[in-house]
Amino acid sequence: MSQDVPEPLVAYDHTDLVNRPKRIWNWGNIPLPGLLLPALGAAFGFGLLWLVALFSLAAFLPFLGMSIWTSLLYFGPPIAVYFVWGRPLPSALTLSQQLVVWADWWWQPKRLQGLAADREPEELRWQVILWAPGSPRWQSRYDAARRTAAERGTAFSARS
Structure with missing residues (x-):
């Protein structure tokens, strides 16, 4: 198969x-x-x-x-x-929406106070959310998927 x-x-x-x-x-x-x-x-x-x-x-x-x-x-x-x-602009916004975005960009309080430095972050941090099923219905499906993956030899069969 x-x-x-x-x-x-x-x-x-x-x-x-x-x-x-x-x-x-x-x-x-x-x-x-x-x-x-x-x-x-x-x-x-x-x-x-x-x-x-x-x-x-x-x-x-x-x-x-x-x-x-x-x-x-x-x-x-x-x-x-x-x-x-x-008519939508190339940004997919209408002119009225684009004016609101423009006004928010130029007149936001942080920008007026000089606190909005435009620079990239020096460090990127990743966050991962792992989910383990708790309900018996999901647990049975999860166990069946693990057994099928173990038979096929896929990465899903790795022990956690």
């Missing part, structure tokens, strides 16, 4: 429910998919500031007055913010 080759372990994370983008609005009982709410909020906030700034400048610069051509200047950047804000 040939030895069984163990399958590689594969782990999937299906629990990212809190950080998953909310893309659904409900209007009564009718779901409206397709809107990324954090990006929509960021685009709305940026768009409001952008319009106030451009309308203020338009009072002094007449070529910034509202026309078909300047509407791209007025509405293009907020629309771009919507699409950039919700």
